[in-house]
Amino acid sequence: MATIKSFEELKVWKDSRQIVKEIYHTVENFPKRENYGLISQITRASVSIMSNIAEGFARDSNKEFIRFLIISRGSIAEVQSDLFVALDLGFITQDRFTDIYEQLDNLGKQVNGLIKYLRGHCNINSNKHSICEALENYETN
Secondary structure, eight states: OOOOOSGGGOHHHHHHHHHHHHHHHHHTTSOGGGTTTHHHHHHHHHHHHHHHHHHHHHSSBHHHHHHHHHHHHHHHHHHHHHHHHHHHTTSSOHHHHHHHHHHHHHHHHHHHHHHHHHHHHSOTTOBHHHHHHHGGGSOOO
């Protein structure tokens, strides 16, 4: 398996990108009065998921990458919480809620798996080059 050289190769980043699209399509149907409330909150949190994966990958150490993955995990929970608000206010259907919530749950498992993988396969304080080497056998599809 080839060494991962960019965050775009990570399945966890690709899946987070898909979730951002799902969230943006979903909020198109929210009331306009929520533009600066729930819409802003849930879209920013969803973008934060993928952005923190990318930023962590670009940092100089495995320790930093893990730290940003943990932040990404927090953003996943934030989006899930925001989905409850949208459901409770009648902005989304139960089916839509369940679909996106489950995607986020699966993404959280991927993030947790990547954290566990990095902790088990590399020196936490090593440099970025070691991130790429540590990810050599990590799933990218």
